[in-house]
Amino acid sequence: MSSPSRMRVALAQMEVVALDPKRNLERIAATLDELAVDRPDLVVFPELADLGQVTERDKAFGARYADAAEPVPGGFSDAIGALAVAHDCHIAVGVAERHPDIAGTIYNTALLVDPQGAVVGRQRKLHPAGEERHYFAAGAAVEVVSCDLGVVSLVVCYDAYFPEVPRAAALQGAELLCGLFNITHRPDWPHRLAQLAAVRAYENMQHVVFVNRVGTDHGRTFGGESAATTPPGLLLAEGPPAEEWHTTVDLDRERLLEARAERTVFADRRPDVYQLDQPSTTGRGGGREER
Numbered sequence: 038m039s040s041p042s043r044m045r046v047a048l049a050q051m052e053v054v055a056l057d058p059k060r061n062l063e064r065i066a067a068t069l070d071e072l073a074v075d076r077p078d079l080v081v082f083p084e085l086a087d088l089g090q091v092t093e094r095d096k097a098f099g100a101r102y103a104d105a106a107e108p109v110p111g112g113f114s115d116a117i118g119a120l121a122v123a124h125d126c127h128i129a130v131g132v133a134e135r136h137p138d139i140a141g142t143i144y145n146t147a148l149l150v151d152p153q154g155a156v157v158g159r160q161r162k163l164h165p166a167g168e169e170r171h172y173f174a175a176g177a178a179v180e181v182v183s184c185d186l187g188v189v190s191l192v193v194c195y196d197a198y199f200p201e202v203p204r205a206a207a208l209q210g211a212e213l214l215c216g217l218f219n220i221t222h223r224p225d226w227p228h229r230l231a232q233l234a235a236v237r238a239y240e241n242m243q244h245v246v247f248v249n250r251v252g253t254d255h256g257r258t259f260g261g262e263s264a265a266t267t268p269p270g271l272l273l274a275e276g277p278p279a280e281e282w283h284t285t286v287d288l289d290r291e292r293l294l295e296a297r298a299e300r301t302v303f304a305d306r307r308p309d310v311y312q313l314d315q316p317s318t319t320g321r322g323g324g325r326e327e328r
Contacts, residue, residue: 040187040212042290046244047077048274050263050282052252055089056105058113062087065117068283069124075285077126079186083250084131084194084217085145087113092255094171102172106133106143109156118154125152127186131193131217134161136174145173147191147217149182158182162193163202179205187290192216197233197247200240201313207241208303212293214241218249222260222279231264231275239270242297244288251279268296 049068054060065082072080088105092098107113113132121128128150136142145165149158161176162169179202182189190206190213197203197216206214214237218230234245248263263276265286273286297303 040290041078041185044078044186044213044288045075045285046213046246046265046288047072047075047080047283047285048246048248048263048265048276049080049082050248050251050261050276050280051082051086052281053083053086053089053250053254054252055254056101057089058087058105058107061089062113062116065130066120069120069126069128072283072285073124077285079127079129079215080124081215081217081246081248082128082130083248084147084219085133086130086217086250087132090219090254090257090259091168091172093168099172100141102133103135103141103143106135108135108137109146109148109159111135114148114150114156115154117148117150118156121150121152122154127151127184129158129191129215129217131219133173134159142174143172144176145169145193146176147193147215149184149189149191149215151184157184158189158191160191160193162196164195164199166195179209181206181209181211183210187212189213189215194218194220197237200237203237203241203243207243211241211243212290213244213246213288214238216245216247218247218263220249220260222258224278227278228262228275230262231266231272234264234266235270235272238266238268240302242268242293242300242302244268244293246286249276251281268293269300 134146145162188210190211
C-alpha cells in the first residue's frame with residue numbers, strides 16, 4: 038500500500054480520569070469535535086486513555102483495574118471505532134486490554150482504529166516499567182500497520198526509550214512512529230519528549246509523533262509536552278507542560294524521502310559489526326569496557 042504525499046496528524050494531550058472510561062471517552066469525543074475543523078487524517082491520544090495509570094502494588098486496586106479493563110474488541114474500542122467513523126479519521130489510543138481468556142491478565146496496549154471503525158493495529162507494551170510490572174503482561178512483538186496512512190508503528194511510553202524498537206519497526210517499513218505516553222511532570226527536565234522525538238526521527242529518518250497525558254493519578258502529576266518531529270529531526274510542534282492542549286501538524290512524505298536520500302541510514306548499517314547480543318571477543322582495549 039502506497040503512502041500519501043501528505044497527512045495531517047493531531048496531537049491530543051488530554052487529562053485522563055482514573056478508572057472512569059465513560060468520562061474519558063466523553064473527553065476524547067469532545068476533543069475530536071474541537072479538532073473537526075482541521076480535518077485530521079489521524080488523531081493520537083495518550084497511553085491508557087481509558088483507565089489511567091496504575092498505582093503502587095495493591096491487590097485490591099489491581100482487582101478493580103483488571104475488572105474494569107476490556108478485551109479488544111470491546112465496549113471502549115467499539116466506541117472509539119464509532120468516533121473514527123463519525124469523524125472520518127484514524128485514531129491511535131492507549132487502553133488497558135484484557136486478555137481474552139486468562140482472567141486478571143491485562144496488557145498496556147496502543148490501538149490504531151481506521152475511519153471504517155476497525156482496529157487495524159495493536160501494539161502491546163514490550164517493557165512494562167516500574168509498578169506496571171505488577172499489573173501488565175509484556176507484549177511479544179514489534180508490530181507495524183500498513184493502512185491508508187502508509188506504514189505506521191506504535192510505541193507505548195518506555196518502549197520508545199529503546200532505540201531497537203523503532204529501528205525494528207523502521208526496518209519493516211514504518212515511516213510514521215506514534216508514541217503514546219504517561220510520563221510525569223519534570224520542571225527540571227523540560228523538552229524531554231521533543232528531544233527524544235528528534236533523536237528517533239534522526240535515527241530512522243521518519244516522522245515521529247509523541248503524545249503524553251496530563252492530570253494527576255495516585256499523587257503523580259503528568260507532564261504533557263507532547264511533540265511532533267520530521268526528518269532529519271526538526272521540531273514541528275511542542276505542547277505546554279501539564280495542561281490540556283491539542284494541535285495539528287502536516288507531515289510531508291517528500292521531506293522524508295529527501296532526508297533518506299541524503300542520509301542513507303539503512304543502506305549504511307553494519308549489523309555484522311554491531312553484534313549487539315554477542316559477547317565481546319576482543320579482550321582489553323576493545324569491545325566491552327571492564328569495570
